Amino acid sequence: MASFDFxxxxxxxxVPVLMTGVKYTIIITAGxxxxxxxxxxxxxxxxxxxxxxxxxxxxxxxxxxxxxxxxVQVMFLYFGLPLAxxxxxxxxxxxxxxxSANSGAYIAEVVRGAVQSIEKGQVEAGRSIGxxxxxxxxxxxxxxxxxxxxxPLGNQFIISLKDTSLLxxxxxxxxxxxxxxxxxxxxxxxxxxxxxxxxxxxxxxxLSYALQRxxxxxxxxxxx
Amino acid sequence: xIRIENVHKYFGALEVLRGIDLHIKQGEVVVIVGPxxxxxxxxxxxxNKLEAITSGRIEVDGYDLNDKNTDINKVRTxxxxxxxxFNLFPHMTVLGNVIIGPIKVRGLSKAKAEAFGxxxxxxxxxxxxxxxxxxxxxxxxQQRVAIARALALEPKVLxxxxxxxxxxxxxxxxxxxxxxxxxxxxxxxxVVSHExxxxxxxxxxCIFIDEGxxxxxxxxxxx
Numbered sequence: 001m002a003s004f005d006f007x008x009x010x011x012x013x014x015v016p017v018l019m020t021g022v023k024y025t026i027i028i029t030a031g032x033x034x035x036x037x038x039x040x041x042x043x044x045x046x047x048x049x050x051x052x053x054x055x056x057x058x059x060x061x062x063x064x065x066x067x068x069x070x071x072v073q074v075m076f077l078y079f080g081l082p083l084a085x086x087x088x089x090x091x092x093x094x095x096x097x098x099x100s101a102n103s104g105a106y107i108a109e110v111v112r113g114a115v116q117s118i119e120k121g122q123v124e125a126g127r128s129i130g131x132x133x134x135x136x137x138x139x140x141x142x143x144x145x146x147x148x149x150x151x152p153l154g155n156q157f158i159i160s161l162k163d164t165s166l167l168x169x170x171x172x173x174x175x176x177x178x179x180x181x182x183x184x185x186x187x188x189x190x191x192x193x194x195x196x197x198x199x200x201x202x203x204x205x206x207l208s209y210a211l212q213r214x215x216x217x218x219x220x221x222x223x224x
Numbered sequence: 225x226i227r228i229e230n231v232h233k234y235f236g237a238l239e240v241l242r243g244i245d246l247h248i249k250q251g252e253v254v255v256i257v258g259p260x261x262x263x264x265x266x267x268x269x270x271x272n273k274l275e276a277i278t279s280g281r282i283e284v285d286g287y288d289l290n291d292k293n294t295d296i297n298k299v300r301t302x303x304x305x306x307x308x309x310f311n312l313f314p315h316m317t318v319l320g321n322v323i324i325g326p327i328k329v330r331g332l333s334k335a336k337a338e339a340f341g342x343x344x345x346x347x348x349x350x351x352x353x354x355x356x357x358x359x360x361x362x363x364x365x366q367q368r369v370a371i372a373r374a375l376a377l378e379p380k381v382l383x384x385x386x387x388x389x390x391x392x393x394x395x396x397x398x399x400x401x402x403x404x405x406x407x408x409x410x411x412x413x414x415v416v417s418h419e420x421x422x423x424x425x426x427x428x429x430c431i432f433i434d435e436g437x438x439x440x441x442x443x444x445x446x447x
Contacts, residue, residue, distance in 0.1 A: 121307060121309055121311035124274050125307060125311035125370075127300065128272050128274065129301070129304055129324070129329065129376075129377055130297045130298070130300045130301035130304075130377060131324075143315045147315070222314055222357055
């Protein structure tokens with residue numbers, strides 16, 4: 001068996017190229033979570049609606065996304081849908097749409113859970129001083145629910161960031177794909193995958209640190 | 225001010241209110257007592273339409289609560305509720321709790337609402353706590369903030385749902401003191417309470433409810 005020599009320098013040399021992949025990973029994650037949050041908030045609140053039709057629409061979206069693998073969603077979106085619609089979409093667009101739709105379904109459940117966890121007395125207190133249903137939601141329930149959402153939301157953010165690696169299947173040049181391309185040239189799988197992993201770790205650590213800071217700041221503003 | 229006529233309320237098959245008639249006049253303090261599960265809190269919540277009645281009629285300040293044209297948010301500002309568990313908004317300061325109603329419902333400017341809010345906090349003896357958050361306060365202090373929050377709407381009636389039941393015994397007095405002063409000022413009040421001493425001293429009338437009906441209605445000769 002050939003002896004394995006760890007080529008430390010390969011790690012450093014691959015970093016500049018990997019950074020072009022990091023750029024796309026960040027763009028897709030940020031875009032996907034931005035739209036995913038909007039989508040998730042809307043469908044989470046729709047699920048709490050008193051109108052059963054509105055509830056069903058949100059339920060259908062959430063269930064179909066949660067019940068199918070992200071990789072299948074991505075391939076359907078990029079390879080399948082353009083055939084039906086007769087128009088091509090770029091890998092970047094497909095990626096952002098896929099991450100948005102996917103994270104939105106999970107964020108919807110986070111939103112619904114957080115809103116439902118606020119004590120019934122809060123709604124009653126809001127309504128009894130004459131606030132309307134939507135004012136009570138906006139000024140009383142939402143700010144409290146949002147605080148409770150931060151830990152599970154942070155969890156979802158990290159999952160979505162890592163999920164972008166699945167986008168290699170549509171040839172999106174994000175971090176994982178960039179790693180694959182480097183290995184295709186130098187065959188240094190150990191060093192390059194290790195570097196890729198460390199870069200993901202650095203990104204997820206930064207994200208969870210930022211979320212911890214936000215959480216701490218919010219609890220200060222409740223006088224804890 | 226409040227006119228309740230033949231009110232029935234069911235929770236599923238359970239009839240909680242079985243034909244209640246009650247009139248509360250302006251300036252009157254009515255204390256409602258009765259064993260737990262007798263329907264007294266439910267009755268109070270119906271006046272605020274936090275529960276809808278099954279049949280009968282409730283009028284608050286001339287508004288029929290069952291009338292589709294009645295703006296329930298308007299009625300609620302005329303009869304605001306003080307809850308057993310205070311239900312303060314934990315993400316707002318004491319002053320924030322008091323002024324949100326005047327700003328969002330009455331349309332007062334922030335400056336005017338703050339000035340008015342401070343006045344009310346003086347009234348409930350919490351002027352120095354305006355920047356504190358609810359969880360930094362004792363139960364008695366929280367309930368006094370809740371009273372100030374209700375008063376901030378300048379309601380015609382205050383509804384108290386067991387306002388001292390969640391308090392440690394030594395904190396009951398400070399809340400009753402505030403309520404006593406409101407009664408002296410001529411505030412119309414409907415109070416569900418177990419505080420018989422308070423009822424004796426402050427109530428114009430005492431209503432005994434059991435199993436969803438008014439068993440006894442006694443004008444207070446001692447007060």
